Amino acid sequence: MRLLSLFIISSIILLGCKKQEKPNGKPHVVATTGMLYDAVVNIAGDKVTAEAIMGPGVDPHLYKATQGDLAKFNKANLIVYNGILLEGKMSEILKKLGRQKPVVAAAESVPKEMLKSAIGYEDAFDPHIWFDVKRWKYAVKAISHALIKLDSSNQQFYEKNTQSYFNKLDSLDAYVKSRISEIPEKQRILVTAHDAFVYFGDAYDIQVEALQGISTVADFGLKDIAEIIDLIIENDVKAIFVETSVSEKSINAVVTGCKEKGHDVKIGGYLYSDAMGELGTEEGTYIGMFRSNVETIVNALK
Numbered sequence: 409m410r411l412l413s414l415f416i417i418s419s420i421i422l423l424g425c426k427k428q429e430k431p432n433g434k435p436h437v438v439a440t441t442g443m444l445y446d447a448v449v450n451i452a453g454d455k456v457t458a459e460a461i462m463g464p465g466v467d468p469h470l471y472k473a474t475q476g477d478l479a480k481f482n483k484a485n486l487i488v489y490n491g492i493l494l495e496g497k498m499s500e501i502l503k504k505l506g507r508q509k510p511v512v513a514a515a516e517s518v519p520k521e522m523l524k525s526a527i528g529y530e531d532a533f534d535p536h537i538w539f540d541v542k543r544w545k546y547a548v549k550a551i552s553h554a555l556i557k558l559d560s561s562n563q564q565f566y567e568k569n570t571q572s573y574f575n576k577l578d579s580l581d582a583y584v585k586s587r588i589s590e591i592p593e594k595q596r597i598l599v600t601a602h603d604a605f606v607y608f609g610d611a612y613d614i615q616v617e618a619l620q621g622i623s624t625v626a627d628f629g630l631k632d633i634a635e636i637i638d639l640i641i642e643n644d645v646k647a648i649f650v651e652t653s654v655s656e657k658s659i660n661a662v663v664t665g666c667k668e669k670g671h672d673v674k675i676g677g678y679l680y681s682d683a684m685g686e687l688g689t690e691e692g693t694y695i696g697m698f699r700s701n702v703e704t705i706v707n708a709l710k
């Protein structure tokens with residue numbers, strides 16, 4: 409197995425040395441998550457061809473690159489990934505590819521002092537920076553820089569689009585703040601399966617509680633479930649949430665546990681955490697999925 413992965417990695421390196429072809433004369437950009445892909449499309453428009461490795465409902469913490477993905481990475485003129493160990497199983501390949509071609513870990517451009525440490529992991533940071541618009545803008549800026557470096561003839565076009573996308577992101581930020589403030593302060597508790605919303609809580613003043621840590625790799629225990637149940641009952645929490653890229657099992661166990669203790673807690677709906685909705689729908693864009701999450705949270709907790 410180890411030999412095979414060594415072989416795959418060296419093949420990538422060898423292929424990577426060849427001059428990359430640009431079909432239609434346009435650079436080809438490969439992003440790992442939908443959020444990153446959406447940023448590329450907003451900045452680059454039709455000046456590049458772009459694709460995402462992970463679609464709706466895919467959990468990046470557990471995702472392993474397929475042969476098809478490796479071929480996509482090889483074809484790419486630029487690879488964009490989140491970094492901070494979000495793409496747990498792909499991180500090594502991505503780092504190696506970075507010696508052969510432009511590869512940018514967009515989330516790693518967020519200043520260290522704005523990162524939160526990962527609960528339960530020594531010397532690691534929480535990778536879910538996209539749920540604070542302010543932090544996400546650093547990642548967008550890094551993608552913009554990488555595109556300009558790759559294709560400087562379209563610099564002005566990329567700069568103009570980045571600015572207009574920033575304006576939209578600022579409006580989103582204001583929208584989220586105003587909607588979350590509609591929830592009475594003591595009801596502002598967001599319970600989810602895995603801890604993807606720490607930056608969201610920090611930026612928009614809502615307490616976040618999760619069964620699993622910041623990665624879905626570690627399992628939750630009965631003790632975690634009991635603690636969350638107590639917290640829900642103590643604070644009279646009305647609703648808790650399921651994530652589209654994480655199994656519902658743990659959240660259902662919490663609902664059942666609360667019922668056994670005489671407290672009725674509802675499933676408030678589905679939240680997009682580490683993956684977005686289908687391409688071509690509102691929720692298939694960063695802004696659309698963010699608004700959808702906020703709508704779901706406010707409607708269930710208000």
Ligand SMILES: [Zn+2]
Nearest residue numbers: 604622623682
């Ligand atoms: Zn996650």
